[in-house]
Amino acid sequence: MSSPCLFCRIVNGEIPAKKLYEDDDVFAFWDISPQAPKHFLVIPKKHLTGPGAFSAEDEALIGKVVRIGAELAKENGVEQCRLVMNNGADAGQTVFHLHLHVLGGRPMSWPPG
Ligand code: AMP
Ligand code: ZN
Numbered sequence: 001m002s003s004p005c006l007f008c009r010i011v012n013g014e015i016p017a018k019k020l021y022e023d024d025d026v027f028a029f030w031d032i033s034p035q036a037p038k039h040f041l042v043i044p045k046k047h048l049t050g051p052g053a054f055s056a057e058d059e060a061l062i063g064k065v066v067r068i069g070a071e072l073a074k075e076n077g078v079e080q081c082r083l084v085m086n087n088g089a090d091a092g093q094t095v096f097h098l099h100l101h102v103l104g105g106r107p108m109s110w111p112p113g
Pocket of ligand 1: 092
């Protein structure tokens with residue numbers, strides 16, 4: 001049975017995505033609605049709903065998501081970038097499979113809107 005989760009379905013190849021990186025634990029792909037010249041998402045293959053849902057056993061996995069995000073940013077010419085995880089609907093989360101946004105290629109303002 002296919003997963004109801006959009007990002008699990010991308011990992012499984014049921015929904016196409018522009019893949020940037022994949023290993024046993026992590027998957028990265030370009031955001032379908034980029035908010036910067038370079039905007040991609042890094043996700044754990046394991047389904048976790050968001051940063052609020054991971055436990056101590058997931059710490060290494062989430063660390064890897066962040067490390068891979070920063071490495072891919074450098075490889076794609078945006079070493080200086082914004083790395084963001086939205087946690088919950090009020091924070092702007094719309095897909096409830098943990099993901100790290102990596103955005104770069106334009107000046108970023110702070111605080112975010
Ligand atoms: P968030 O609002 O933090 O949950 O981010 C979800 C992100 O997923 C948004 O930036 C969307 O543009 C992106 N997104 C939604 N569907 C797809 C898809 N099929 N392929 C790539 N990115 C997607
Ligand atoms: Zn999922």
